[in-house]
Amino acid sequence: MLRITGGKVYDPANGIDGVVKDLCIDDQGLFVPAVEGGRTIDATGMIVFPGGVDVHTHVAGGAINFARAMTPEDHRRTQAFIRTKSRRSGLGGMAPTTFATGYLYAGMGWTTVNEAAVPVLSARHTHEELADIPIVDKASLTLMANNEILLDQLEKGEFERAKQVLAWYLWSAKSYGIKAVNPGGVAAWKYGHDAKQLTSPIDGYSKLTPGVIVTHLARICDELGLPHPVHLHCNNLGAPGNISTTIDTLKHLEGHRAHIAHSQYHAYGGDGWDTMCSETAQLAEYFNAHPSITTDAGAVLFGDTVTITADGPWQHLLYKLTGRKWGNLDVENETGCGIVPYTYRPSNLVNAVQWAAGLELLLLIKNPWQVFLSTDHPNGGCFWRYPEIIELLMRADVRKESLLKLPDGIKGKITLPEIDREYSLYEVAISMSAGPARALGLFQKGNLGLGCDGDVVIYEEDENVRKMFGHPRYVIKGGEIVLEDGEIREAPSGREFIVKPPCDPGIDDFMRPLFEDCYTMSFENYPVEMERIHNPRMQDCIEVPR
Amino acid sequence: MQKSKFLPRGRKDRTMVLVDIRETKSAKAADIFLQVRPGKDFELITILRALIKDRQVSDQAIAETGLTREVIDDLIRRMKGAKFGCVFFGMGLSMTRGKHMNSAALLTLAAEMNAFTKFVAMPMRGHGNVTGADVIMRWQTGYPFGISFSRGYPRYNPGEFSTVDVLVRGDCDAAFIIGADPGATMPQPAIDHLKRIPTIVLDPHVTHTSKLSRVHITTAPQGIAAPGTAYRMDELPMPLKPALKSPYPSDEEVVRRINEAIAKKPFWLPDGSQPQMLNAQV
Ligand SMILES: [Zn+2]
Numbered sequence: 168m169l170r171i172t173g174g175k176v177y178d179p180a181n182g183i184d185g186v187v188k189d190l191c192i193d194d195q196g197l198f199v200p201a202v203e204g205g206r207t208i209d210a211t212g213m214i215v216f217p218g219g220v221d222v223h224t225h226v227a228g229g230a231i232n233f234a235r236a237m238t239p240e241d242h243r244r245t246q247a248f249i250r251t252k253s254r255r256s257g258l259g260g261m262a263p264t265t266f267a268t269g270y271l272y273a274g275m276g277w278t279t280v281n282e283a284a285v286p287v288l289s290a291r292h293t294h295e296e297l298a299d300i301p302i303v304d305k306a307s308l309t310l311m312a313n314n315e316i317l318l319d320q321l322e323k324g325e326f327e328r329a330k331q332v333l334a335w336y337l338w339s340a341k342s343y344g345i346k347a348v349n350p351g352g353v354a355a356w357k358y359g360h361d362a363k364q365l366t367s368p369i370d371g372y373s374k375l376t377p378g379v380i381v382t383h384l385a386r387i388c389d390e391l392g393l394p395h396p397v398h399l400h401c402n403n404l405g406a407p408g409n410i411s412t413t414i415d416t417l418k419h420l421e422g423h424r425a426h427i428a429h430s431q432y433h434a435y436g437g438d439g440w441d442t443m444c445s446e447t448a449q450l451a452e453y454f455n456a457h458p459s460i461t462t463d464a465g466a467v468l469f470g471d472t473v474t475i476t477a478d479g480p481w482q483h484l485l486y487k488l489t490g491r492k493w494g495n496l497d498v499e500n501e502t503g504c505g506i507v508p509y510t511y512r513p514s515n516l517v518n519a520v521q522w523a524a525g526l527e528l529l530l531l532i533k534n535p536w537q538v539f540l541s542t543d544h545p546n547g548g549c550f551w552r553y554p555e556i557i558e559l560l561m562r563a564d565v566r567k568e569s570l571l572k573l574p575d576g577i578k579g580k581i582t583l584p585e586i587d588r589e590y591s592l593y594e595v596a597i598s599m600s601a602g603p604a605r606a607l608g609l610f611q612k613g614n615l616g617l618g619c620d621g622d623v624v625i626y627e628e629d630e631n632v633r634k635m636f637g638h639p640r641y642v643i644k645g646g647e648i649v650l651e652d653g654e655i656r657e658a659p660s661g662r663e664f665i666v667k668p669p670c671d672p673g674i675d676d677f678m679r680p681l682f683e684d685c686y687t688m689s690f691e692n693y694p695v696e697m698e699r700i701h702n703p704r705m706q707d708c709i710e711v712p713r
Numbered sequence: 714m715q716k717s718k719f720l721p722r723g724r725k726d727r728t729m730v731l732v733d734i735r736e737t738k739s740a741k742a743a744d745i746f747l748q749v750r751p752g753k754d755f756e757l758i759t760i761l762r763a764l765i766k767d768r769q770v771s772d773q774a775i776a777e778t779g780l781t782r783e784v785i786d787d788l789i790r791r792m793k794g795a796k797f798g799c800v801f802f803g804m805g806l807s808m809t810r811g812k813h814m815n816s817a818a819l820l821t822l823a824a825e826m827n828a829f830t831k832f833v834a835m836p837m838r839g840h841g842n843v844t845g846a847d848v849i850m851r852w853q854t855g856y857p858f859g860i861s862f863s864r865g866y867p868r869y870n871p872g873e874f875s876t877v878d879v880l881v882r883g884d885c886d887a888a889f890i891i892g893a894d895p896g897a898t899m900p901q902p903a904i905d906h907l908k909r910i911p912t913i914v915l916d917p918h919v920t921h922t923s924k925l926s927r928v929h930i931t932t933a934p935q936g937i938a939a940p941g942t943a944y945r946m947d948e949l950p951m952p953l954k955p956a957l958k959s960p961y962p963s964d965e966e967v968v969r970r971i972n973e974a975i976a977k978k979p980f981w982l983p984d985g986s987q988p989q990m991l992n993a994q995v
Binding site for chain 1: 824849869
């Protein structure tokens with residue numbers, strides 16, 4: 168039991184904007200009106216937020232683990248966590264180890280993370296890694312937009328069947344929702360091609376286009392009532408002039424819920440690397456006119472990182488552009504992945520545009536409930552650098568100073584210099600917690616209301632925004648004080664959120680022959696067993712209004 | 714063999730080329746067998762890298778590999794003509810003259826082939842669940858093997874912290890061995906050190922290592938009498954379902970019980986005697 172008294176509370180889910188108010192958490196780790204006994208934290212003069220929620224990150228599974236193997240030189244120079252009685256050892260850096268991932272997230276007040284890209288075939292592996300990430304609660308999304316069995320149903324126009332196939336895969340993976348990466352493009356990449364036009368048929372299909380996949384996945388997620396809508400990584404990531412593809416994609420989503428991943432990478436004008444510029448104003452305008460669509464920024468920070476994405480063809484291009492290490496994974500007929508270490512430099516015009524574009528989206532999309540803090544960790548920068556982004560959002564003068572480091576050629580390519588908006592603490596709380604929790608359909612998260620999970624972060628008020636958000640005074644997870652005075656005190660294991668969509672029992676008989684034709688493992692062994700999930704929490708499906 | 718949209722006839726639509734220094738049993742399964750001269754792997758790979766880019770290579774350089782220009786040209790034509798090429802490589806490449814340089818050259822060849830068609834390369838791993846150990850060490854420590862925890866956090870240096878090097882130097886004063894038989898394969902100085910120190914072995918069988926160990930705990934064989942997970946060479950995890958019952962505990966249970974017993978003892982370092990974190994490693 169825990170009582171937090173005297174703090175200035177920011178709880179956007181309940182419209183509370185900096186009100187001094189007490190919070191109580193019971194033995195179940197939930198907010199209650201009052202408790203008897205237990206510890207009291209005197210938060211007088213401090214700032215109280217709901218624990219952070221990361222809507223899009225890559226912290227577990229085959230791809231990030233491949234990245235760890237590819238970057239021993241980074242492990243060697245990075246932060247090291249020394250083993251203590253309550254804590255395992257580990258390494259931070261570009262691709263932190265699992266235990267360190269939990270300590271680093273909790274260390275800056277984040278208590279829930281969503282692993283955004285899991286192939287069903289490696290779901291078993293991903294769940295094992297997620298179990299080894301302490302403290303934070305977790306959810307994971309299944310990659311579906313390049314799954315050949317599903318695409319075949321869509322090609323044939325068998326919509327109901329496609330819905331059942333998707334539900335079967337989702338439950339086999341024991342995941343929380345659906346991720347679509349470069350629809351059709353990753354399937355085409357198996358044979359060295361890509362899918363760039365929303366309305367052109369995909370290699371090997373006569374009618375199926377990326378646009379068809381996008382629309383149908385969104386509709387399936389709505390009809391199944393998944394708490395999180397389709398989570399979409401659009402076609403043509405990173406390419407100059409891709410704004411037209413992105414807007415076209417958004418039009419294919421009309422009438423449905425959707426979350427657009429890392430929009431920054433999809434908001435470019437120009438027709439080549441020399442002419443590439445930011446088109447965030449156009450994209451933000453679309454979001455401002457369509458309140459049912461959410462996005463995360465996928466902001467870029469200057470420095471070293473490693474890029475990992477299921478977008479295999481893009482990674483091959485990045486390898487050719489940089490000449491650095493390249494790892495490629497193909498996951499049978501389901502999806503693929505590429506890994507390339509990368510350094511974002513302010514002196515590089517393309518990188519400078521990317522840096523500005525991420526911030527522009529966060530500032531130009533007016534409703535903070537629509538755009539969330541993310542770096543697409545580790546792609547645009549590491550998650551433990553979020554406090555730097557918060558500072559850039561809250562302080563126009565810091566942005567102005569950073570703009571001075573960009574090359575002269577940036578003039579006319581970005582709109583950031585003209586933007587004066589500064590985030591308030593209330594808006595930061597939406598962007599890092601309440602907003603992403605709502606978009607994920609995790610109604611018990613990012614919310615300090617009665618009955619919600621007792622996840623809280625308490626900051627010492629400080630003029631230095633970066634320091635304040637980087638070093639919380641207390642972090643509370645499920646009513647347990649996990650961080651105090653800058654040190655991890657407890658490292659309880661987190662839970663995993665899982666959804667069981669309604670599924671026709673006859674689908675097994677339909678899947679079996681198709682499966683046995685092309686998969687290299689047995690049908691019975693494919694679905695992840697429920698016993699393998701560490702602390703599972705079933706989240707109910709919802710009724711999505713048409 | 715599995716079929717796919719683009720290879721509807723399964724094996725018949727695939728071509729397998731075997732490159733080895735002698736004609737092994739695998740040659741029968743292959744469509745084409747190429748016998749390369751021992752120790753000339755690096756040269757052959759380099760020639761392939763040059764020829765795919767239409768660079769000139771002398772007849773003499775080709776002759777040294779033991780293959781003819783016609784054979785190599787045919788191989789390149791097939792490689793470029795493939796829809797999806799995959800090179801599997803093993804210890805014959807990575808443990809012979811040139812070692813990691815051979816692997817690096819082959820990986821570069823595979824990467825460069827992507828200028829023409831889809832191409833990948835994948836190492837063939839050793840026996841048992843070596844990939845699984847590698848995968849888990851990576852997510853827990855960042856490194857696949859050759860890790861030292863002597864400073865309280867993972868450090869990596871193959872050649873210094875690899876099992877064989879630690880044993881040969883006599884750096885460790887105890888050994889805990891699960892599901893491996895170093896007593897059968899390691900050099901004599903390493904085996905001598907294992908005999909000298911308390912060596913504990915978990916193994917379903919009597920092995921060379923179990924014979925020289927101080928303690929041998931018989932465990933249930935994984936996948937036969939104990940459940941678990943084995944990672945395939947392509948890093949996909951396969952669940953193991955036991956077909957038989959065993960009177961012996963699983964490796965996992967033994968390790969868990971040892972861990973629980975250790976947890977009851979006072980922590981090895983006094984509180985506050987060490988920093989929790991290092992910002993830059995030394
Ligand atoms: Zn991502």
